[in-house]
Amino acid sequence: MYLPNKLLTTLALAATATAGLFSCKPKGAESAVSGDAAAKVYVAPGKYDEFYNFVSGGFNGQMSVYGVPSGRLLKIIPVFSQFPENGWGFSEETKPMLNTSHGMVPWDDLHHIALSETNGEHDGRWVFANGNNTPRIARVDLKSFRTAEIIEIPNSAGNHSSPFITENSEYVVAGTRFSVPLDDQNGDVSISSYKDNFKGTVSFIKVDPTSGNMNIAFQIRTPGVNFDLARAGKKVSHGWMFFSCYNSEKANTLLEVNASAKDKDFIMAVNWKKAEEYLAQGKGKKEAVKYAHNLYDETKHQATSTIMNEVTVLDPKDCPELLYFIPCPKSPHGCDTDPSGQFIVGSGKLAATIPVFSFAKIQKAIADKAFDGNYDGIPVIKYEAALQGEVQKPGLGPLHTEFDNNGNAYTSMFVSSEIVKWSLKDLKVLDRAPTYYSVGHLSVMGGPTGKPYGKYLIAYNKITKDRYLPTGPELAQSAQLYDISGDKMKMILDFPTVGEPHYAEALPAEKISKQSTKIYKIENNANPYAAKGEGQAKVERKGNEVHVYMTSIRSHFTPDNIEGVKMGDVVYFHVTNLEQDWDVPHGFAVKGSNNAEILIMPGETQTYKWTPDRTGIFPIYCTDFCSALHQEMQGYVRVSPAGSSVALAWGTNKNPLGGQPQGSGGASTNPIKH
Amino acid sequence: MKKLFIFGITAMATTAILSCNDAATDTKVASATSENMPAAGQSAVQDDESAKDVVKVAAGSKDHTTLVAAVKQAGLVDALSNAGPFTVFAPTNEAFDKLPKGTVEDLMKPGNKEKLQDILQYHVFVGNLSTTLMQDGQTLNEVNGGNITISKSADGKIRINNAANIIATIPASNGVIHVIDAVLLPPSK
Numbered sequence: 096m097y098l099p100n101k102l103l104t105t106l107a108l109a110a111t112a113t114a115g116l117f118s119c120k121p122k123g124a125e126s127a128v129s130g131d132a133a134a135k136v137y138v139a140p141g142k143y144d145e146f147y148n149f150v151s152g153g154f155n156g157q158m159s160v161y162g163v164p165s166g167r168l169l170k171i172i173p174v175f176s177q178f179p180e181n182g183w184g185f186s187e188e189t190k191p192m193l194n195t196s197h198g199m200v201p202w203d204d205l206h207h208i209a210l211s212e213t214n215g216e217h218d219g220r221w222v223f224a225n226g227n228n229t230p231r232i233a234r235v236d237l238k239s240f241r242t243a244e245i246i247e248i249p250n251s252a253g254n255h256s257s258p259f260i261t262e263n264s265e266y267v268v269a270g271t272r273f274s275v276p277l278d279d280q281n282g283d284v285s286i287s288s289y290k291d292n293f294k295g296t297v298s299f300i301k302v303d304p305t306s307g308n309m310n311i312a313f314q315i316r317t318p319g320v321n322f323d324l325a326r327a328g329k330k331v332s333h334g335w336m337f338f339s340c341y342n343s344e345k346a347n348t349l350l351e352v353n354a355s356a357k358d359k360d361f362i363m364a365v366n367w368k369k370a371e372e373y374l375a376q377g378k379g380k381k382e383a384v385k386y387a388h389n390l391y392d393e394t395k396h397q398a399t400s401t402i403m404n405e406v407t408v409l410d411p412k413d414c415p416e417l418l419y420f421i422p423c424p425k426s427p428h429g430c431d432t433d434p435s436g437q438f439i440v441g442s443g444k445l446a447a448t449i450p451v452f453s454f455a456k457i458q459k460a461i462a463d464k465a466f467d468g469n470y471d472g473i474p475v476i477k478y479e480a481a482l483q484g485e486v487q488k489p490g491l492g493p494l495h496t497e498f499d500n501n502g503n504a505y506t507s508m509f510v511s512s513e514i515v516k517w518s519l520k521d522l523k524v525l526d527r528a529p530t531y532y533s534v535g536h537l538s539v540m541g542g543p544t545g546k547p548y549g550k551y552l553i554a555y556n557k558i559t560k561d562r563y564l565p566t567g568p569e570l571a572q573s574a575q576l577y578d579i580s581g582d583k584m585k586m587i588l589d590f591p592t593v594g595e596p597h598y599a600e601a602l603p604a605e606k607i608s609k610q611s612t613k614i615y616k617i618e619n620n621a622n623p624y625a626a627k628g629e630g631q632a633k634v635e636r637k638g639n640e641v642h643v644y645m646t647s648i649r650s651h652f653t654p655d656n657i658e659g660v661k662m663g664d665v666v667y668f669h670v671t672n673l674e675q676d677w678d679v680p681h682g683f684a685v686k687g688s689n690n691a692e693i694l695i696m697p698g699e700t701q702t703y704k705w706t707p708d709r710t711g712i713f714p715i716y717c718t719d720f721c722s723a724l725h726q727e728m729q730g731y732v733r734v735s736p737a738g739s740s741v742a743l744a745w746g747t748n749k750n751p752l753g754g755q756p757q758g759s760g761g762a763s764t765n766p767i768k769h
Numbered sequence: 770m771k772k773l774f775i776f777g778i779t780a781m782a783t784t785a786i787l788s789c790n791d792a793a794t795d796t797k798v799a800s801a802t803s804e805n806m807p808a809a810g811q812s813a814v815q816d817d818e819s820a821k822d823v824v825k826v827a828a829g830s831k832d833h834t835t836l837v838a839a840v841k842q843a844g845l846v847d848a849l850s851n852a853g854p855f856t857v858f859a860p861t862n863e864a865f866d867k868l869p870k871g872t873v874e875d876l877m878k879p880g881n882k883e884k885l886q887d888i889l890q891y892h893v894f895v896g897n898l899s900t901t902l903m904q905d906g907q908t909l910n911e912v913n914g915g916n917i918t919i920s921k922s923a924d925g926k927i928r929i930n931n932a933a934n935i936i937a938t939i940p941a942s943n944g945v946i947h948v949i950d951a952v953l954l955p956p957s958k
Binding site for chain 2: 613614648649650651674675676677679697721722723724748
């Protein structure tokens, strides 16, 4: 019988594999840690780390910021996911940031990081991140460490190959992981019509050099492959972008097998300077699409979401010399350009070697028309014509490569769970270090730029099993820090991470630390609902909406007693933090509210929406320990039945509806008495 | 409770200041232990953007040099730079000058630190109290544990303990400073 036979074979294979594993078991972690590791990663209390490390959070939809070399978690920046910790996506001001053409999408899968660059070096202005699920790119401002902008990508489905950046931050890119019927086509087609109806796109999103604001400059329609990762050319190869892609088989089911049928897939080289020329010649076609563009205004402390309706598309058929395919073995994943821009390293997930392509040879191959036919009309450059050489026997399952400042490359090996160091000069393997376990991305300080800093490398691992105290079936993922200043890599720290770290980047702390925002000046607060002093606090009714213009200062709200809210009302608490002191946020929450709390930074206004569900007295309080009298920072809202005659009244240190006064005339009370 | 809390903070801040010389000389990272705490408290934070706290406001006033020197001598700089909130009754230099000759010099002697702390803490209330929130006849329990009494006249003028007048009010990031024209002397315990 077929099945038992297959089972037996499988078992036999498994047995062999197990024996094999035991015989070449990697050295224990203990011996992998160098003796002076503790001193190398110790950052004394009150001292600062040398690098900021921006780490994608994967399925938590956030970005986390760590200090290196200590591995201390400094901050979690909410990007695509609602964050009850500070009210991101819960406050009225931040909800529009998560708007899309599908309405509010409160989560995404954040995979990759791109720090802004000038002349191929980190400039410390912004960090971009991709939303993998509902295609989006976000820009985080590195003064405020806040998400300042999110743009949705039309004609895309699974924004994985993103947001890789050019050397002067001219563009961030977005290649679709799934090919799909494009947005202006009828998408109600048979999935089996993939080869006819499914197309890919890569998008070039222009970054305004002053404001950082993004707009989709153009998209390029491509054959229906799956784009995986990308890197910009730099220096000699500036003006080009390289995208890895898999599924040149155009399979639409069981890709695990069916997308691995061919020996080679492709790296797609895009001459984006050429694309700019074609656009100037009017070769771009406007297509009807729908996508959201969300911007956070730091003066108004408010986001706006605009639905856009058009995108410019370049069709390679009309644009010769725009695209080239370079064959790359076995479902390439990483596609990384070295600091000189001369070499492109392709990492076939299932390949036995790491091919290194030469930009000069690619140019020569194009000039000589050294093509191996075409793929859907796009020239395929001969593998050998583009190849500089192959790294032989690097390990199993190469994924990503980064570079140091001494001509070395470091490739993460998922299947063999190790980092392999090799020389760009002769492509010889120099060193290998185990990871615990199953490394995905890796990050050398400044590793993707034209000027790496070297010194440390971090491996981001998918599996941690026995690495930390067990915490049930769901375990943290991990980062492992290696000292790469010597010939041999030395593991010096191992720390758990939040979410699932995919890609990460690091830059010297001084490029950011000195410009960090401390407070928002209250006089610059342009939020239409701001109360810029207790004298401006008030409560207004507009139909069934009750707007509370509320202030916070150590340690009371004004007003802190509110009456006259009725069933059927929607209450908006517009809370302005009057503090002008660094690190003194106030928080706000209402009992029973179907909402998260919000935090309000000094000088900022944030709005909390509450729809009372029953009559009674509802406590409100400050959720951020603000002072010795934080616990006293509380108040009450009275909710009366619909149609009740209780009038709207409010105050602090004064009973709004009369009774025994608690103060001899509060500074900011409503004089209504009944 | 408030009193204990503030005394706790003061004690910690003082310890940090006293131990800072030892800690500062030992910068060897490898040998650093939890005993080598960083030296300064919140008063050392570099921040030119935030509004000034009560200590910085006082330090910027040429009329309060005696008070500021006394706060330093009493080791209260860090506590008063913390989150508070504080209502500080701040006697002017002139107010100190009205004390019997030699009083200030005597209080500034290292041996009289506790006495100095007691007097200064009698000028601090934990809470942010504007003059509009003050009421005639109100008593406030100060940080040193003693009470002060507020009198408020019909025209809103405020006197403390029937001895000192509030002559100006300056908001600060962590509270408020009411400038007074006489030093408040704690009732003997």
